[in-house]
Amino acid sequence: MDRTPFHNEFVKSRIRGREDDVLLMKQFMRGGGVYGSELKTQGFSGYLTELLIINYGSFEKTVKAASSWKPGKKIDIMQHSELEHSEPLVMVDPTDPRRNVAAALSLDKFCMFIDHCREFLKSPEVKFFFPEFPLPIEDKEFFEKMESRKTSQLAIVFETPDVVDDVLYPQLYKMEQAAASLINEYDFSVIKTGVWSGENETVIMLELISATLPNLKKRIGPPVWVREHAEKFKAKYEGAENVFGGYIEDGKYVFEVQRKYTTAKGLFEEQLVNSSLGKQVHQSVSKGFEVLEDADICRLKDQSFRVFLRKWV
Amino acid sequence: MDRTPFHNEFVKSRIRGREDDVLLMKQFMRGGGVYGSELKTQGFSGYLTELLIINYGSFEKTVKAASSWKPGKKIDIMQHSELEHSEPLVMVDPTDPRRNVAAALSLDKFCMFIDHCREFLKSPEVKFFFPEFPLPIEDKEFFEKMESRKTSQLAIVFETPDVVDDVLYPQLYKMEQAAASLINEYDFSVIKTGVWSGENETVIMLELISATLPNLKKRIGPPVWVREHAEKFKAKYEGAENVFGGYIEDGKYVFEVQRKYTTAKGLFEEQLVNSSLGKQVHQSVSKGFEVLEDADICRLKDQSFRVFLRKWV
Structure with missing residues (x-):
């Protein structure tokens, strides 16, 4: 109506x-x-x-x-x-x-x-009423900003789906959330996330504490005295492939195991399409996407993206 | 009695x-x-x-x-x-x-x-009853282990206080806890901690996810509508030195501020003596200590330390 x-x-x-x-x-x-x-x-x-x-x-x-x-x-x-x-x-x-x-x-x-x-x-x-409109950021300025922040910048880039904004943006905000959830689930730390969409390409931006993590992570098991569970846990990890070592800490079995994804880029490349994404965005991402890190982000020349990037850093 | x-x-x-x-x-x-x-x-x-x-x-x-x-x-x-x-x-x-x-x-x-x-x-x-006694680890083996774990190793080294073990060890365990608390308080992540003490030198070992952090950290303020507190928070950070930027997130003011300690080594060098340490350990640490990182740890040649280090990695 x-x-x-x-x-x-x-x-x-x-x-x-x-x-x-x-x-x-x-x-x-x-x-x-x-x-x-x-x-x-x-x-x-x-x-x-x-x-x-x-x-x-x-x-x-x-x-x-x-x-x-x-x-x-x-x-x-x-x-x-x-x-x-x-x-x-x-x-x-x-x-x-x-x-x-x-x-x-x-x-x-x-x-x-x-x-x-x-x-x-x-x-x-x-x-x-009339704020100054920021200029597109130049490569050199972006490098300086990265050098002073010392965080990790990630840009997930894919072809802009051919749908109206009122369909597109809710899906992009959903994807932004899904990317942040994925990254947190695998022990990386998000500082902030953002969305930019142009005529040809669309970008989900993420700033992280670090885009890499060590090879090992701790798996903390049940207390030693919860016998059945503790023995099952120990049997699973002891001597298994990709397990570095085990010990008892605070009364619990702990094993140092190989981390599945040691880079945020690798995580996205393998898991992003399995995230909960909107229909058109999922179609576009499935056709292919690219994860640009730090200086590689300068590959994106779109002037409106560069304005977004200036506000971002 | x-x-x-x-x-x-x-x-x-x-x-x-x-x-x-x-x-x-x-x-x-x-x-x-x-x-x-x-x-x-x-x-x-x-x-x-x-x-x-x-x-x-x-x-x-x-x-x-x-x-x-x-x-x-x-x-x-x-x-x-x-x-x-x-x-x-x-x-x-x-x-x-x-x-x-x-x-x-x-x-x-x-x-x-x-x-x-x-x-x-x-x-x-x-x-x-008679487990195999591990051999002292060689430099080359330690490098290989570090390469496969990709974590950060830190050794806090100081002169062994001249007191009996029953006085010394409780103080060392206290220091181990204090070092871990300090490191967590400043946003680093501990994987594990350990203690070794020899005739001349004593070592608190720490394994971290990373011994460095980015320059910036987020300070999350009160919700915008809690007017008095929110305005005070904003006034404190806006335009202040070492503040990167500010924005509103989930209804709260957020400022990106300069992190005080971006390396675990720098943190220890400045704050360790202010931690809660036992008397004799505090005296010894106050006279001087050294923080060795990763490959530098090979400076420690004591064979009993090298046995400890083999079990550590």
Whole structure:
């Protein structure tokens, strides 16, 4: 059902004289990176913005109020709410008491907006509406950043699936989660993850404490006195291939065994396609993907990726 | 008070005809590395061994019984126990109802004995009494082991304090714990720790996942909506020296800050003397110590250390 006519009708009569506040707020939200309710952005829709101005009365009053928002914040202009909602912001639709207009807003975009409002109130400057747009990062700058961070950078690169953004991005965010889970499951440590998608190629970025681990890992067994289990555990590992040694620690059998994946790259190359991925992303990744490490990432020349990369490091 | 005369008297009359079982058991315990109740070994004393044979009747019966022991195992030959004990094995002293003869036995030595008994019962061979004594490891063999494990080896070396073993070893075990705590506190990961002490030099060994960490670490702050705390946290890090960047993640402010110690060696060099160490060990460490890494450990030529090192890797 297209709700637009009902929304337009509700807004039209109430927004008169506040059109500039709405325009100002939309640009302010763009400046904070939180405008747009597509599944890529998970931010504020135009209708939500209009309702905020109607509810609070002006741009300034909205900014002041939002700077003290907490998750669970509920606004119900018509006082006709019929349902409980679990989203960080609940803006009950004035034309439909069961609907949350802010349902698409993620927790982080909700918080980024709060933060943006607070910073603006501290020093109201034009940069909050028109932030400087970062330049694509050059190879040399990227090398310098890597040298100063001394972390491991990984880029999983594959062909961009030919679907609309609202189908693509939820699958990319799912893949981002799946990659992080995989890496943690095999004892690597994620610092952060990110997603970038261009016309031809799509990238899942991961920054790790280290992309390599030693050959051995400890397998800690049952306490020695839990006889049946302990004996079974010992029999499994003692003298087995790829077992370095065994000893008793804190009353438990411990064996030093060969680690299956000593590099994050090797782990992805073997396990990524078995992760839980969305349909189109899975199809594309199955056709082939590449894992670039550190300096190899400079293979990617796309200027919009290079802008993403500047913010990343 | 010297209890020896009472112990001798109790044992003498009851051990007749079982002297060989006692000798056999002591050698069996030596073979398993659990004989000796000094604070270095934390194993079975001679008196405890004699009481085990008296209680169970023979070497073989003791071995069979011990293979099913559980921590909290209590033996009270005179049925006159007066106190609760928390040690893994409680052998109530027949000449003193308040005393646990096995008070010095550690959980791991208790478990090693259980394991030794089980293995012996599976295949009763002479090696359980006279195990092969390992040869000192050569540099080349140590390099090969390091290459196959791909972990980081650290040796903290200092002059052996001039005190008896019963004073020294508890302090060394304390230092071993302190070193492991320090390393974990600063985000490094310990695989195992060990202690070796010779006439001139003493060594605390540590095997780590990695002896280096990246320059940055994440500081995760309060949720953005906990306004006062969140603003304080942000003010502390934003634009501060040695801060790489900040963002919002899962509703919380996160800043990437400079890590204080990026090498385990640097951490020890600066913080070890501030750790909780025993008196004589602290004095010796304060006079000076050295942290050897990986191949540098071959600087230590002591043949008894090299035997320790063979078992270590």
